[in-house]
Amino acid sequence: MVVKIAQISCGSEYSGAQKEIDHSIKQVGAELFFPEVDIDSVEHIEDEFNYNVRSPGIKLMLTRAKSVIDGETDADAVFINSCFRCAEGALARNEIRKMIQTKTKLPVVMYSLTERTTASELLTRMEALVTIVERRHLLELEKQEGLTAGLDSGSTTTNAIIMRDDEVIGTDWQPTTDVVIAAEKTFENALKMAGVKRNDIEAIGTTGYGRFELGKHFSADLVQEEISVNSKGAVYLADRQKGEATVLDIGGMDNKAITIRDGIPDSFTMGGICAGASGRFLEMTSRRLGIDISELGELAMTGDPGSIRMNSYCIVFGIQDLVSALGAGEKKENVAAAACYSVAEQVYEQQLQEIEVRMPMIEVGGTSLVKGLVHAVGDILGSEVIVPRLSQHIGATGAALIVSGLR
Numbered sequence: 582m583v584v585k586i587a588q589i590s591c592g593s594e595y596s597g598a599q600k601e602i603d604h605s606i607k608q609v610g611a612e613l614f615f616p617e618v619d620i621d622s623v624e625h626i627e628d629e630f631n632y633n634v635r636s637p638g639i640k641l642m643l644t645r646a647k648s649v650i651d652g653e654t655d656a657d658a659v660f661i662n663s664c665f666r667c668a669e670g671a672l673a674r675n676e677i678r679k680m681i682q683t684k685t686k687l688p689v690v691m692y693s694l695t696e697r698t699t700a701s702e703l704l705t706r707m708e709a710l711v712t713i714v715e716r717r718h719l720l721e722l723e724k725q726e727g728l729t730a731g732l733d734s735g736s737t738t739t740n741a742i743i744m745r746d747d748e749v750i751g752t753d754w755q756p757t758t759d760v761v762i763a764a765e766k767t768f769e770n771a772l773k774m775a776g777v778k779r780n781d782i783e784a785i786g787t788t789g790y791g792r793f794e795l796g797k798h799f800s801a802d803l804v805q806e807e808i809s810v811n812s813k814g815a816v817y818l819a820d821r822q823k824g825e826a827t828v829l830d831i832g833g834m835d836n837k838a839i840t841i842r843d844g845i846p847d848s849f850t851m852g853g854i855c856a857g858a859s860g861r862f863l864e865m866t867s868r869r870l871g872i873d874i875s876e877l878g879e880l881a882m883t884g885d886p887g888s889i890r891m892n893s894y895c896i897v898f899g900i901q902d903l904v905s906a907l908g909a910g911e912k913k914e915n916v917a918a919a920a921c922y923s924v925a926e927q928v929y930e931q932q933l934q935e936i937e938v939r940m941p942m943i944e945v946g947g948t949s950l951v952k953g954l955v956h957a958v959g960d961i962l963g964s965e966v967i968v969p970r971l972s973q974h975i976g977a978t979g980a981a982l983i984v985s986g987l988r
Contacts, residue, residue: 587645588660589660590662608700623637623641626647650681657714661690670693678935705806716809720813723822725744726985729784729988730771732786738755738756739757739764739791740973743771768799792806809846826840827938835852866900929962943967945969
């Protein structure tokens with residue numbers, strides 16, 4: 582079976598991104614196509630959507646979306662994209678995503694194209710769409726069986742999990758330096774904690790940025806992108822495998838926001854305008870305050886974020902705002918609180934506006950241990966945020982769980 586992905590877009594040919602999109606699709610072995618429509622449908626599409634559009638490209642985009650929604654197009658998944666900084670395109674993307682999610686069961690991903698968009702940036706997104714279609718039966722697994730291991734090679738840390746018959750028996754993490762060396766060390770430590778030998782492991786799954794390298798090194802049974810694996814690990818550890826939820830992973834290099842229905846991702850977004858919306862900003866803030874990042878969250882809980890005005894998305898100018906505040910005699914706890922709220926606000930504006938946020942919100946990854954950040958996210962959403970047990974290990978847990986289905 583070849584997964585058919587319908588492309589609903591405007592500007593991909595003009596931005597020069599189409600060849601990169603095509604290359605990423607080729608890498609995952611899927612088929613990308615534009616839904617066929619007739620001229621008459623394009624001319625009357627505004628009446629269908631009750632939505633005034635000035636750009637002919639956006640009109641065509643809406644018409645292709647209607648073809649998918651009406652079932653006139655045979656698609657397994659949908660890729661929606663428009664040009665970065667195009668306000669009309671951004672509005673159209675969001676309306677199309679809402680309608681497709683409301684009226685179909687197709688998995689959807691959105692993306693803002695730039696003239697520098699590369700296939701490598703798109704690869705994880707395309708992999709995730711293919712996984713959701715082809716490996717749905719694995720994502721539906723609710724229990725882990727046998728003795729399996731999961732390795733998650735992230736931009737900041739590398740995690741390992743050992744599971745036996747639906748129980749986590751070994752964990753470890755190490756800073757990501759050399760991908761293989763960090764994985765070897767964390768894997769050995771997790772095995773030691775579990776009291777088992779490497780030869781006892783029945784199956785290994787890898788995920789994260791270093792997943793392909795680790796897949797080769799460990800002869801892994803599963804090499805999987807982070808979207809499907811992280812979402813599976815999150816709902817499993819939070820005991821939310823039935824019903825709806827949103828998973829939020831604010832990472833060291835990028836962020837992921839994923840909507841879930843009965844354990845299956847159906848829409849997601851990843852990335853961000855600047856590292857000011859990532860865990861890296863919190864690390865830099867901690868360093869400037871002279872504390873470990875593990876202390877930042879508690880300190881932020883005692884501070885007043887409103888006492889400092891944050892004026893920039895940029896990580897450099899964001900730190901400059903905090904340094905200026907400290908120089909003016911601002912309290913450290915207020916700086917810590919302002920940093921947490923700055924990240925949370927940017928994530929809300931950049932990622933959470935591109936999906937349909939479904940409660941509960943499950944926050945995972947290393948930054949979920951920063952209490953002040955979790956509080957800020959919950960405050961902005963107006964709802965309590967769930968941080969599951971072992972929340973920093975969701976990628977490795979998801980890999981260990983999913984790979985048990987391949988035994």
